[in-house]
Amino acid sequence: MKPRSLVSIDDLTTEEITKILSLAAEFEKTPVQDILRGKVVATLFFEPSTRTRLSFESAVNKLGGKVIGFTDSSSSSVTKGETLNDTIRTVNNYVDLIVMRHPIEGSARYASEISTVPVINAGDGANQHPTQTLLDLYSILKTQGTLENLNICMVGDLKYGRTVHSLLMAMSRWTTSFNFVAPEELKMPDEYKLYLRNLGLDYYETADLNEVINMADIIYMTRVQRERFSDPMEYEKVKNAYVLHDHMLSETKPGMKILHPLPRVNEISTDVDANAKAYYFEQALNGVYTRQAIICTLLGLK
């Protein structure tokens, strides 16, 4: 039988998502358990992503499993011209599960078709990063107590931001209203807006964060990168419009939380960090519990 992999958030039913999130809550209560004793997990990072890799390795270690792998492909056989096919066919002999990050889009789906053990996609180029989405959902559920009837305010680069697209698609399974705050050049692509319209979900677009900030249950910040602008002058004009400062939060909802996939550069001013509404570091911790839940679900251990 083909092992169960997680390549895209769409691979999961809403029921399965809910199950993973409640399992993550169990791991939050008891993060150290012996469930993975004797199991070996490979972390194959064909491009570096220290944060994601450490989160996975922490998740495995807390459950008593062992991790092997590489952190960038320049030190591995890949540089000698080995195909992904051969790497996966070899590595799946050594381990019980593969966590893979790869710059080529679709590489994770392909690996999951070849592999005899479950594959978790930890990012395939600009395509999917489902464990990030699940930890975002977990953070939203945990702080709001529900995923129903929330207002999500997405800020910054909504055009190229893989995490916001994926979160939008996932949250559209529940009744959600969205505010999209972005400069003209980085607006939410039409296909996502059409998707929401077809589902009858509300969204509103603006270039001014202050206009919608007080409606938000969740503010999801992303980085506005200079290299995304065809005209550097445009970047100079907008770069400070998408920075969150503490004084902007005074009238926001009491239960509102600020999320960010990290790393941040300057889009959230450090004066926000002390505010109880800042949640991005806890969000990163939630990533460990969520990944514990995902690993155990795919291995059929919970």
Add this chain to the structure above:
Amino acid sequence: MKNVDDPKQLLVSAIESGTVIDHIPASTLFKVIKILGLDRIRNQITFGTNLESKTDGKKAIIKIAGKFFEDDDINRIALVAPNAKLNIIRDYQVIEKRVVEVPDTINAIAKCMNPKCITNFEKVTTRFRVVSKKPVALKCLYCEKITDQERLEII
């Protein structure tokens, strides 16, 4: 001997039994030949191209003696010849007419337009879900990007 073809089709000789594929855009004739693997079979094949057509501009026609196609096989040409019409011939008579329909999935024949897709790096058989039939839009099962009619390339 009756001939069922219209006078323009007479430019290409009639067949006793087999399949006539008409209304192929002249520009995609060779793609149709490739998709159906006609360059690899031993049947007698005649074709005409750059024929005048009232509806399609320049069209092409293929006649394959002694060959009958399964729906799944013939529907693959709908990607490049969406208006193709099939005449199934026995004893010089048309016994059945068929149109082609874009199938729900497309495997192995189309190329993913995304240069960063794994199917353009390794020997992976391309697989698409058809998200729109007219105009054709294919969603790659690997990179999840859409390849539309304009960027459609047959492997």
